[in-house]
Amino acid sequence: MARRTTTSYALLGLLALRSWTTYELAKQAQRSLNWFWPRAERKLYDEPKHLVEAGLATAHAESTGKRPRTVYAITRAGRRELAAWLDEPAAPRAGEFEAMVKVFFADAGDLDQLRATLERIEAEAGDRVRALADMAARPPLFAERVHLSALTLRLQLDQERTVLAWAGWARQQVDQWRSTTDPGEWDAQAVLDAIAE
Incomplete structure (x- = not known):
């Protein structure tokens, strides 16, 4: 298993709950994870593409009206990798203040x-x-x-x-x-x- 960032696994965790558009995924991460895993919104928009490239998520385009959007979903490989990551020891707690x-x-x-x-x-x-x-x-x-x-x-x-x-x-x-x-x-x-x- 290639070592990914904790943000990668955090987004896989959200994708394990349901499929999300890029916007929805970033907003949910800001709403829930930001309390203990704050990340720049740009990173949250970019990371799903890396998950797709690694075969851990899929992306499909759809439209709402004239606006195209990409919906991401976790793959079986993504679920396996997320579960394997949960077995790894976590990094020591750190915080910025x-x-x-x-x-x-x-x-x-x-x-x-x-x-x-x-x-x-x-x-x-x-x-x-x-x-x-x-x-x-x-x-x-x-x-x-x-x-x-x-x-x-x-x-x-x-x-x-x-x-x-x-x-x-x-x-x-x-x-x-x-x-x-x-x-x-x-x-x-x-x-x-x-x-x-």
Whole structure:
């Protein structure tokens, strides 16, 4: 089995659920996978063609009115490769969080910049908590898979709630600082000791 990207397997997983047009596939990936596997939309439009070239998916053209569209479906080989991939160990968890990079290097700026970053983190996490709650309240698109959606949504919600709580805590801590280079009487060692316990 040739090594493919996780995005390849993610799209095969969606194709295992049903056939999709390129547009539908990209939108469903953005709606469901983007919470834990964010990818550029362009990549989501290009990858199905690679799956077809590898014999893991088929593509057929159809039209709705005057608009042509391509519908992709998984092949038996695609189902076998997806199942084989599930046996492989997953790569270690990784995540990008640009705002946290800004917090980490906040001493290159001022307190107002740091506060603004923390406020944005808090607002975004709050928005994401609400979006996840809205998603959970809607009827599932694939009712036969609701148990798997519930597992993944729960982890994402826990992570967003943790970020939300941390951002509120961090704003309270930073309010005690004199500057980003002088935390005044704030006891960083007490925080580190609590983490080390």
